[in-house]
Amino acid sequence: MITDVIDHLAGIAPGSSLDRLRDRRPDAREHAQRGYDALFTPDDEDEVTLVERDAVAAFVTGLHQDLTVARFYADRLAELSPGLLKAVEAEIEAGRATGPYGVYQGALAAESREGPRYRAGDPAALGVRLAAAFEHAHLLVFRPREARAEALRDLRAAGWSETGIVTLSQLVAFLSFQVRVVTGLRLLNQEGVSA
């Protein structure tokens, strides 16, 4: 049983110096885990199903190319919906990029940086809701500066409720946080804490 996903993914052992370091920020540690719990074992799945959560998580972490984190979420999806994993892996391949990028309007136009605009490669395999969710997730991961109200209208048209969009956005944004904490703590862990 994994009690702390960040520890698990960063390779932090109980009683280690990194373990003690994390205890200096006890609320951040506890609530990073509670955020994970709220997103992946929610009280209900009325707005976003468990399969949708795991599929989006596998896609988003696959795009971040941290192999340990990506494997963790791919395994979750494989357990819940083995048939979907292959389709998600193909979308990850198609969606790979280096961000952040995107076009700025107005005063910042000179800082615009072009990059790929992902569209779901096999929307039939994903279904309408998930295809729209993946396109939105890719926007948030790589070019959040380009987010517009129209993108939310696309999600609404694909069947996402307003509350469902909030949860989906939190899911993508939370994973963007979690994978970076894991990256940073793992680096600290690997080089040996000096304090």
Added chain:
Amino acid sequence: MTGFTTERLGWRPWLAPLAEDELTDAHHEALVDRARAASPYFRLLARDPDVLHARTKTDQDIFYNPDGGLPRAERELAATATSRHNGCVFCASVHARFAGHYSKRPDDVRRLLDEGVDARQDARWRAIIDAAVSLAATPSALGAEHLAALRAAGLDDLAISDLVHAGAFFGWANRLMLSLGEPTQEEQ
């Protein structure tokens, strides 16, 4: 939208927030700080109260915990650099004001907004900004060389961990602020 600024901005949601009179005790608990019920951003996030609660408690410990580590000014600097790099004008405005206030170096913060993350800074701020920007990349580009530069600039392990958390948290916050609404010229 204008460029990056330290002025006070408003923020207008693209989806309907909960109305203040719709908020239950559970919503207020999720908001943590009762005054946040006035904010359309937090009332929108209150549509998923459990995640909002976790988000807020995580945020507060990363930025407000005074027990050692990175000084508040530099946690805010990491938040500002991340927001500048991701393109979140609203988040950058708020945290640039905090960074300038706590560091008493508003001109240096201003240069980060005006000229970008590569603008001239002293060695310690250079190391902090470079680490935050590298961590903000997807995939992350943070490496051992960044940690070495941070140590050379005087950061201990807890300070480096604070920087990682502050930067990573704005990987979370920027994506919500940028995609659920937009900044406005009038403060709300």
